[in-house]
Amino acid sequence: MWVKVRVGESLSELAREAAARTRTISERLHRHALVTPLTGWAAATEETGTEILLKCEHQQKTGSFKVRGALAKLLSLSDEQRGRGVVAASTGNHGLGVAHALSALGGKGFVCVPEHASPVKVAAIRRYGVEVRVLGADPLETENQARLLAAEAGMSYVSPYNDLDVIAGQGTVGEEIVEQLDGRDRPVDTVVVAVGGGGLISGIGASIKAVLPGVRLVGASPVNDAAMAASVRAGEVTRVDALPTISDGTAGGIEEGSITLPLCAELVDEWVLVTEPEIHSALRFMIDTQHQLIEGAAAMAIAAALKTSRGSGGGATVVVSCGANISSAALAEALLSAHLGGESHRSVRDN
C-alpha cells in the first residue's frame, strides 16, 4: 500500500488532469496561502486506538481551505480574463477566499451576497478591501444573478466547487499531506475529508491517489444533508430533503452537471455519515483536548474520522480539519448540546 508511484495509472483522465493542475499551481499558490501543519492528536489516538493526525486547515488564511481554490482559479485566468474581473457569490468561506485572493493578487472583481446577509460576515469580506454587492433575496437567487451578471459583463464566475481549477487549488491540501507524510515509518491507511459540493475531496483525492493509490479516501457528510453521497449512490445528481446541520460549510445541493460527481464516484472509497450529536461531541472533544477552534464542517469530518477509526486496528488516519469559521452562537449551542447529551433544539443555520 505504502508504495509511491509517479503517476496514478489507474486514475481517470479527469482526476489525472486535476492532479496535474495541482502540481502546476502549487508553488504560485503558496505565495499567498499557508502550508498548514499536520499534527498528532494524542487524545484522539488514545480514544480510538488508531493514530489520528490532524491536517490543520483551520489555521489557513481566512480560516478555511476555500482560499486555495480561489487563488488557483484567479491564477489560472489569462491577463485578459483577469482584466475583465471575477464574480463570486457567498457570504461564507468561499467569499472570504475570493476576497483574499483578489486582495493578494490585485485583481478586479466583487463578491455578491444576499439581502439580509449577516453584517459580521459582510464586514469580514469588506476588510479585504473588496467590493461587496447585495444581490438577490436568498443564496440561490444571489448565485443565479451573480452568474448572469458575470456572463453579461464578460467576467469570470468563480464557482465554489464545480470548476477544475478550484478543485486543483483544494488539491494542494492533498499534496501537502503527501509531503508531510514522507519519511514516516508507519503507513497512513485513511484520509477523511468533509464533503459538501465535493471540491475539497476531489482535489485531495486526485492529488493523493496520483502518488499513494492505496490510501482509503473517506467522504464525510452530515446525516442531515448528504447530497453528494446520495448522488454517488444514485449515479446522478440527486436532491435530498436536507435538515439543518451545524456543518453549514457542507450544506446545500449539487448543481446539475457537476464535475465533482464523477470525481467523487471514482475517488471516494467509503462514505461515513454522522449525526448532529456526533458532530457536537467531536467539536467539544477538539476544544477540550486540543484547545483549537474549528467550524462545524471540520467537526463533522473529525466525527467521521473518530467513528471510522475506533478499533479499526489499522495504520494512521489523517483527518482534514477544514476551517475555523464558526459563530459564537453556533458554538455555544453545539457545546451546550454536547454537554446536555441531547439533540440540538433549534437551528444553527447560517443567516
Next chain:
Amino acid sequence: MWVKVRVGESLSELAREAAARTRTISERLHRHALVTPLTGWAAATEETGTEILLKCEHQQKTGSFKVRGALAKLLSLSDEQRGRGVVAASTGNHGLGVAHALSALGGKGFVCVPEHASPVKVAAIRRYGVEVRVLGADPLETENQARLLAAEAGMSYVSPYNDLDVIAGQGTVGEEIVEQLDGRDRPVDTVVVAVGGGGLISGIGASIKAVLPGVRLVGASPVNDAAMAASVRAGEVTRVDALPTISDGTAGGIEEGSITLPLCAELVDEWVLVTEPEIHSALRFMIDTQHQLIEGAAAMAIAAALKTSRGSGGGATVVVSCGANISSAALAEALLSAHLGGESHRSVRDN
C-alpha cells in the same frame, strides 16, 4: 517615546537583572518554544478606533506562555540540580509547561496535583510522559506538600511566578514583541498583560522597558480577583475576598515575599480591572471576528485592552493573548452569558 536605548537606565536592579536573564536565556529557550505571531486585529481596531495588535501566545506550545518560564527555570539549573530533579504543583498551564520542559530537555522530576483534579487535565500532563503525583486535598495543600517534598529530596521547586528565572522566561514574550515591532512607522503606546501572580507582566515589563522605556504597561485583572492590584495599592502583599472568575489562569493570592510585587509596583503604569460580562463579551468578540480559541485569562486581558483603547486616540495597543486552555464547559457558559447579557458587541442575530 519611540526611542530605543540599550539599557533601561531608570530601571531597578531587580528589573534590569530580569531583562538580562531574558536576553541570556532567549536563544536556548526558543529551541523548545515558538516565537508566536504578532498580528493585526482589524475588527478590534474598527471597534475601538485604536490599532489593536494581538500577541498570539495562545498559539504557544502547551497552549500557554507558562512553558517559557518552565523552560527558563530548567535551563538555569546546574547539572547537579538537574540531576536531582524538579517538582511543580499545578493542574493547569504551569503543570503543562513544566511537563513540556521536562520532556523537551530530558530532565528528571514530577508534577503534583490535588486529589480530585480534573482527569482531562491530569491526562494532558501525563501525555508528555511526565510523572504525576496526587498530593493534598486542594491546590494550596498540594503546593505546600510539593515544596516540602522538594526540600526534603534536595529537588528544585519550580514556582509558577515567584522566581526570577521563571520571570525571565516569560520576559521572552516582551523581547519578541520588541523585535516584531521593529521597523514599524507608527508607535506602540500601550502593552496590556494579564496579571495573576505577576510573573508574565514582570518579565514582559522588564524586557520591553529596558529597550522602550516610554511604553505604557497596563496590568489587567478581573474585578472579582485582583490580589496583585490590591497589593501594589497597599504597598504590601494583601489578601482579597476573591469571587469566581472565568479568568482562572490569573486567580489566587500572592505569596508573602513575592518578588513580583516590587516588579509590578515599579513596572505597571496603570491597572484596568474588568467584569465577568466584559470578559465573556471579549471572548465572544474574538471568536466571532478572529475565529481563534482563547482562555479566560486571555479574554480578560483583551477586555481590558478594548476598554483602555476605546477612543484613546493614541498609537497602537499590543495585547498579550496569553493562552488557549479553556474547557468546553467554561466556554459554553461564557458564550451563553455573552449572548444573554447586555455587554455584547454585536447582536446574536448578526452571527
